[in-house]
Amino acid sequence: MTKLTNKQTTQAEYKRRINKALEFIVENLDQNLSLENIAKASHFSPYHFHRIFQSIIGETVNEYVHRKKMEKAASTLVCSSNLTITNVAELLGFSSSANFSKAFKLYFGVSPSQLRNPQQQQISKIGKLYSKYGKAFNIQDLYSQTVTQTVTFNPDKLENILMNIKLENMEEKQIAYLTSPKGYELDSIFETCDKMLAWAKATDIEDYEHKLYAICHDNPMVTPKDKCRYDAAITITSDVEVRAPYTKSIIPAGKYAVAYYKGDGDKVSNFYIELYSNWLSNSGFEPDHFPPVEHYLNDTRQDGFVEMEVHIKVKELAAS
Numbered sequence: 001m002t003k004l005t006n007k008q009t010t011q012a013e014y015k016r017r018i019n020k021a022l023e024f025i026v027e028n029l030d031q032n033l034s035l036e037n038i039a040k041a042s043h044f045s046p047y048h049f050h051r052i053f054q055s056i057i058g059e060t061v062n063e064y065v066h067r068k069k070m071e072k073a074a075s076t077l078v079c080s081s082n083l084t085i086t087n088v089a090e091l092l093g094f095s096s097s098a099n100f101s102k103a104f105k106l107y108f109g110v111s112p113s114q115l116r117n118p119q120q121q122q123i124s125k126i127g128k129l130y131s132k133y134g135k136a137f138n139i140q141d142l143y144s145q146t147v148t149q150t151v152t153f154n155p156d157k158l159e160n161i162l163m164n165i166k167l168e169n170m171e172e173k174q175i176a177y178l179t180s181p182k183g184y185e186l187d188s189i190f191e192t193c194d195k196m197l198a199w200a201k202a203t204d205i206e207d208y209e210h211k212l213y214a215i216c217h218d219n220p221m222v223t224p225k226d227k228c229r230y231d232a233a234i235t236i237t238s239d240v241e242v243r244a245p246y247t248k249s250i251i252p253a254g255k256y257a258v259a260y261y262k263g264d265g266d267k268v269s270n271f272y273i274e275l276y277s278n279w280l281s282n283s284g285f286e287p288d289h290f291p292p293v294e295h296y297l298n299d300t301r302q303d304g305f306v307e308m309e310v311h312i313k314v315k316e317l318a319a320s
Contacts, residue, residue, distance in 0.1 A: 012244030017042040018056050019179065019247070021049075022064075022229065026217075027289070029069050030093050035061055059227075069093075070107040070129075071222045073100070077115050078142045079276055085112045108137045118143040133224040141221040144277035145270075152270045153263075162279045165259045170311070173251040175213065175233040176200075176242045183228035184220050186265075190301065192232040199246060200234045211235040213251070214294040220269050251293055256311040257285065265306045275312065285314035 024041035039049035089100030109124030182188035200208035218228035242248040
């Protein structure tokens with residue numbers, strides 16, 4: 001394998017540490033996140049952390065934290081209809097529902113109550129999401145086709161997919177992963193997956209073509225594609241040495257809902273919406289604290305379609 005220069009090794013280590021900061025932020029969005037605590041999670045000095053963070057992420061720490069709060073707010077408002085707007089405001093650490101509603105509308109260009117009215121199609125180009133990131137926000141993108149009365153998937157085919165979702169107890173998987181530099185941008189995804197496969201081949205990992213996974217941290221319906229975090233991963237044994245720019249981690253053990261998907265790549269996000277809206281909300285389970293995991297079963301560039309299993313870590317629905 002090609003030996004990395006000192007500069008490349010340093011850059012890879014910086015990105016690894018910043019990823020730790022990103023994970024800390026997402027896990028603590030309901031807290032009053034201080035720069036010092038976020039920097040501590042990355043093992044950088046707080047005096048220099050904000051400059052390092054902005055140079056790698058392209059946003060200030062405050063901008064990133066606010067964006068993630070708004071994205072979680074949108075998902076919670078859609079998926080947890082039992083929660084009031086005040087409940088959601090409290091969950092995200094806002095001092096009042098009025099302050100939350102104001103911040104939400106400034107960001108998305110629609111109010112929380114408007115978001116909960118998908119029958120009235122509203123595409124916003126007036127919030128910060130559009131002015132700063134260039135992403136128009138469509139309320140209907142966050143809802144099942146059964147709610148919006150549109151047809152993305154054949155209804156009979158969709159019903160069959162949802163009926164065949166399995167619950168599996170999965171053992172912990174050791175992985176090596178590489179983060180896509182441009183999020184969910186398709187060329188960046190392909191390039192990152194190719195690098196992981198080349199690394200696996202060079203590392204003499206057996207049957208590596210069938211061990212390609214992806215950890216998908218964000219919903220592109222609310223997050224700009226280039227800001228979504230996508231980690232291409234190869235499952236490995238614990239004795240495999242992993243060096244920068246690759247990172248060693250795990251897919252945790254637990255109960256997973258496993259759904260099979262075969263179809264157009266540009267409909268994968270819609271597929272996730274159907275899983276969360278139609279299956280998960282009626283399953284007696286709720287998402288556990290880990291992003292969705294995709295296990296690829298084909299090469300979409302050769303076949304012209306995506307074939308994969310989507311694994312969603314779940315836990316028993318807690319009484320509120």
